[in-house]
Amino acid sequence: xxxxxxxxxxxxxxxxxxxLGLVTLVFMIGQLLPADPVLAVIGxxxxxxxxxxxxxxxxxxxxxxxxxxxxxxxALTLDFGTSxxxxxxxxxxxxxxxxxxxxxxxxxxxxxxxxxxxxxMLAAANRNKWPDMLVRTxxxxxxxxPSFLLGLLMLLLFYVVLGWSPGPGRLSIYLxxxxxxxxxxxxxxxxIAGDWAALRNVLSHMALPLTVLAAINAAWFSRFVRTxxxxxxxxxxxxxxxxxxxPERLVLWxxxxxxxxxxxxxxxxxxxxxxxxxxxxxxxxxxxxGFGQYFVQALGKGDMNAISGCVMLTGLLFIIMNLAAxxxxxxxxxxxx
Amino acid sequence: xxxxxxxxxxxxxxxxxxCSGNSPRSNESRDVLVISGDVAQVSTFDxxxxxxxxxxxxxxxxxxxxxxxxxxxxxxxxxxxxxxxxVSPDGKRWVFKIRQGPFFASKSPVTADDVQYSVIRAxxxxxxxxxxxxxxxVTDASVDTFxxxxxxxxxxxxxxxxxxxxxxxxxxxxxxMSVVDAKLLRRVEKEGDLGSGYLRRKSAxxxxxxxxxxxxxxxxxxxxxxxxxxxxxxxxxxxxxxxxPSSAAYALRRQDIDVATRLPDxxxxxxxxxxxxxxxRGPVVFANIIMMNTAKAPLNDxxxxxxxxxxxxxxIMTKLGRDSQVESQSLLQPFQPGYRDRxxxxxxxxxxxxxxxxxxxxxxxxxxxxxxxxxxIRPILEKFQQNAGLAGLRIALSFxxxxxxxxxxxxxxxxxxxxxxxxxxxxDGVLTDFGWNPTVNDKMMATFGPAxxxxxxxxxxxxxxxxxxxxxxxxxxxxxxxxxDDILQRDSSTxxxxxxxxxxxxxxxxxxxxxxxxxxxxxxxxKDANGGQP
Numbered sequence: 001x002x003x004x005x006x007x008x009x010x011x012x013x014x015x016x017x018x019x020l021g022l023v024t025l026v027f028m029i030g031q032l033l034p035a036d037p038v039l040a041v042i043g044x045x046x047x048x049x050x051x052x053x054x055x056x057x058x059x060x061x062x063x064x065x066x067x068x069x070x071x072x073x074x075a076l077t078l079d080f081g082t083s084x085x086x087x088x089x090x091x092x093x094x095x096x097x098x099x100x101x102x103x104x105x106x107x108x109x110x111x112x113x114x115x116x117x118x119x120x121m122l123a124a125a126n127r128n129k130w131p132d133m134l135v136r137t138x139x140x141x142x143x144x145x146p147s148f149l150l151g152l153l154m155l156l157l158f159y160v161v162l163g164w165s166p167g168p169g170r171l172s173i174y175l176x177x178x179x180x181x182x183x184x185x186x187x188x189x190x191x192i193a194g195d196w197a198a199l200r201n202v203l204s205h206m207a208l209p210l211t212v213l214a215a216i217n218a219a220w221f222s223r224f225v226r227t228x229x230x231x232x233x234x235x236x237x238x239x240x241x242x243x244x245x246x247p248e249r250l251v252l253w254x255x256x257x258x259x260x261x262x263x264x265x266x267x268x269x270x271x272x273x274x275x276x277x278x279x280x281x282x283x284x285x286x287x288x289x290g291f292g293q294y295f296v297q298a299l300g301k302g303d304m305n306a307i308s309g310c311v312m313l314t315g316l317l318f319i320i321m322n323l324a325a326x327x328x329x330x331x332x333x334x335x336x337x
Numbered sequence: 338x339x340x341x342x343x344x345x346x347x348x349x350x351x352x353x354x355x356c357s358g359n360s361p362r363s364n365e366s367r368d369v370l371v372i373s374g375d376v377a378q379v380s381t382f383d384x385x386x387x388x389x390x391x392x393x394x395x396x397x398x399x400x401x402x403x404x405x406x407x408x409x410x411x412x413x414x415x416x417x418x419x420x421x422x423x424v425s426p427d428g429k430r431w432v433f434k435i436r437q438g439p440f441f442a443s444k445s446p447v448t449a450d451d452v453q454y455s456v457i458r459a460x461x462x463x464x465x466x467x468x469x470x471x472x473x474x475v476t477d478a479s480v481d482t483f484x485x486x487x488x489x490x491x492x493x494x495x496x497x498x499x500x501x502x503x504x505x506x507x508x509x510x511x512x513x514m515s516v517v518d519a520k521l522l523r524r525v526e527k528e529g530d531l532g533s534g535y536l537r538r539k540s541a542x543x544x545x546x547x548x549x550x551x552x553x554x555x556x557x558x559x560x561x562x563x564x565x566x567x568x569x570x571x572x573x574x575x576x577x578x579x580x581x582p583s584s585a586a587y588a589l590r591r592q593d594i595d596v597a598t599r600l601p602d603x604x605x606x607x608x609x610x611x612x613x614x615x616x617x618r619g620p621v622v623f624a625n626i627i628m629m630n631t632a633k634a635p636l637n638d639x640x641x642x643x644x645x646x647x648x649x650x651x652x653i654m655t656k657l658g659r660d661s662q663v664e665s666q667s668l669l670q671p672f673q674p675g676y677r678d679r680x681x682x683x684x685x686x687x688x689x690x691x692x693x694x695x696x697x698x699x700x701x702x703x704x705x706x707x708x709x710x711x712x713x714i715r716p717i718l719e720k721f722q723q724n725a726g727l728a729g730l731r732i733a734l735s736f737x738x739x740x741x742x743x744x745x746x747x748x749x750x751x752x753x754x755x756x757x758x759x760x761x762x763x764x765d766g767v768l769t770d771f772g773w774n775p776t777v778n779d780k781m782m783a784t785f786g787p788a789x790x791x792x793x794x795x796x797x798x799x800x801x802x803x804x805x806x807x808x809x810x811x812x813x814x815x816x817x818x819x820x821x822d823d824i825l826q827r828d829s830s831t832x833x834x835x836x837x838x839x840x841x842x843x844x845x846x847x848x849x850x851x852x853x854x855x856x857x858x859x860x861x862x863x864k865d866a867n868g869g870q871p
Contacts, residue, residue, distance in 0.1 A: 051747075053463065083553075084380060085553050086553030086554070087380075087381075087534075087537045087538065087553070088553070093553070096552075097554075148581075152583050152584075155583075155584060155587055156587065159587055159591060160587050160590055160591060163591070166593075167584075167587065167588050167593050168579060168581075168584045168585075168587070168588055169577070172593075173371055173556060173575050174366075174369070176552070176556060176558075177550055177558070284580045284581045284584075285581045285583075285584055287577075287578060287579045287581070287584055289552075289555045289578065293377075293554065293580070296580075297377040297554050300377070300738075301377070301378075301380075
């Protein structure tokens with residue numbers, strides 16, 4: 001009981017210190033950046049009188065230490081102030097942009113993870129044969145191609161040339177405001193609204209970016225899974241299973257795959273956190289109004305409130321994913337407890 | 338076999354998902370105009386403050402002004418909210434009569450009180466409107482008496498001098514003089530913000546459109562205003578956020594959007610041969626310039642500034658910028674008084690070397706040049722750097738984001754800086770920005786421009802501009818301005834690389850685009866099946 005208490009309190013302290021460090025780092029970066037947040041609000045052509053008034057209104061005339069204390073207090077209560085981009089609280093903005101990223105990022109990671117794992121296992125089972133060569137070649141091609149280039153090529157082919165895709169965006173602009181956006185997840189919102197035409201439109205807009213992101217994830221997963229599986233294949237338990245006369249399919253999926261779960265949890269955690277952080281370039285190519293776009297807009301405008309919120313969310317996400325992965329390790333492999 | 342099957346199944350699934358989900362194209366609607374752009378730049382729709390492209394375009398569509406620029410010839414100003422005006426014999430008092438009938442989107446009629454409120458508000462918001470007013474003698478002390486209400490339909494303006502009528506009329510045609518709904522803004526005002534909080538995401542105008550929806554960083558929608566007299570053919574204008582130019586170009590090719598803005602030259606070139614698209618060229622609205630800070634040696638020596646002008650290869654800009662760039666060493670345009678078609682400088686390294694030697698500049702002197710990327714400027718500045726090297730100068734060229742360069746320019750904390758500066762359609766505005774700075778170190782709060790930002794002051798130029806503003810003889814005025822232009826080209830701290838006009842690729846079915854002060858007026862565009870042809 002006592003040991004458990006120490007373990008949990010240690011974990012909580014570690015999270016708190018990490019977050020404190022993150023907040024401090026974000027604040028310091030904000031101070032050191034040459035970007036002028038006042039100009040971000042009023043634009044470069046505003047006269048000095050307006051500049052001074054805005055600077056004061058933003059509290060930038062106060063001493064650094066005072067600003068840090070205020071900032072720290074606000075950040076710890078997840079109050080990052082008002083975004084210069086929207087004029088709304090940053091937390092509200094994130095709640096608008098994040099569902100778009102989760103809808104695309106999480107789905108593509110799950111899809112890419114499943115496809116990549118299957119292909120990785122098949123490649124390992126057929127080492128140096130043509131399926132292995134094919135998976136490795138395609139995987140390497142996708143993996144080494146810049147994501148925005150891949151996105152643009154796909155858009156050119158499936159949208160401009162073939163006309164199969166409805167093009168950039170999350171929804172045809174004509175359908176905005178036609179159904180209540182309650183959750184921010186358009187698939188769910190259109191289902192709640194019973195607007196099937198809008199649902200079709202949402203799914204069709206999602207198909208291409210989802211395919212591209214899933215392909216990138218699949219390439220990533222397949223490389224790792226193949227390597228891990230090949231390592232496992234040399235172990236004695238695999239030899240024993242084969243000597244027992246088990247079919248190769250069962251050796252592969254019942255023995256080798258089961259022992260890859262811990263590694264899979266690790267790469268999945270990284271992939272999920274990465275996907276939610278936002279596939280920034282792909283979001284730009286597909287005009288996907290997700291968290292990555294919001295982050296980029298905030299950086300471009302020097303919107304320190306929004307930047308702080310985004311950095312904090314990303315940091316928290318990685319911390320949560322690491323914790324979740326740790327818990328899963330213990331569940332999947334009792335020895336690690 | 339399994340791998341092949343999975344591949345086939347995957348490709349099939351993607352194709353099915355794409356095809357089955359593809360809804361019918363909706364952009365055939367003739368009363369909705371979709372424009373791609375950088376919606377993320379929008380921070381407010383307040384006409385007194387908005388400084389981004391979409392904010393300015395929205396101000397033109399959602400507000401009306403006392404007078405406006407003629408739809409065909411934008412150098413001519415015609416009545417709009419005002420039906421007529423009279424000028425006192427001394428030329429200092431102007432009385433505008435507001436026509437019967439204009440209404441705001443709130444259904445309130447436009448009155449003289451709204452005009453007075455709007456002008457004073459533009460001054461108090463301290464942005465471009467204050468600059469425009471202060472150039473015509475308005476001060477903090479005089480602003481309240483500058484505009485007075487006579488009755489509901491008559492409003493008077495009191496100037497300190499008899500400025501020329503075109504100068505005064507162009508002031509009232511400026512977007513910052515947009516007439517706002519005073520009754521509404523007084524009601525929604527918070528902590529003395531003059532309604533800016535409300536106008537951040539809404540509009541309060543009497544123009545043909547009103548801001549209906551704004552999703553920050555995603556889209557902005559303007560809907561037709563029901564109480565506007567002459568109804569436009571469009572029902573809705575949508576600005577859609579498309580940060581990647583190639584994606585916007587693809588969407589235009591597929592006709593899913595009607596107009597693409599902010600496309601770089603290579604994307605424009607790709608669209609030039611598409612049958613369904615034509616490219617509309619706007620008027621000149623920018624000058625690409627190198628600002629030379631005369632507070633920093635050796636740029637305080639006119640010979641050095643002149644030497645730098647000989648180090649530019651002026652032809653590259655137009656070669657690289659194709660149709661968007663106009664080769665010019667002057668800030669004036671052919672239709673403006675004082676313009677002369679001439680090129681004072683050509684790339685001449687020997688001449689530059691001679692001038693630098695006369696100024697006593699040692700070989701190897703380093704001059705930092707700060708710039709922001711804009712797609713075509715890098716090769717031009719690199720050629721300048723190379724030529725400077727041949728003349729014995731070391732140009733330390735660096736690129737940085739505007740958010741760090743602009744404060745440096747404003748604070749005069751740079752040596753050389755590349756900038757893309759706005760050019761007014763009115764000659765007085767252009768020359769004031771670049772040449773009027775009678776007191777070099779006195780921070781003229783309302784009239785800063787490149788002259789101030791480069792610490793450059795020329796009493797003769799400032800005096801000539803002051804005289805030009807009230808000179809009634811057109812020939813003499815042209816002569817005065819020609820002299821100012823000459824001073825600017827020979828002596829000033831602004832090295833003009835080229836003039837630039839924006840390009841708007843659009844569907845051939847779009848017609849009737851006009852510009853006001855270089856800003857596109859989307860409200861009166863028509864979208865016809867026959868491409869606007871009779």
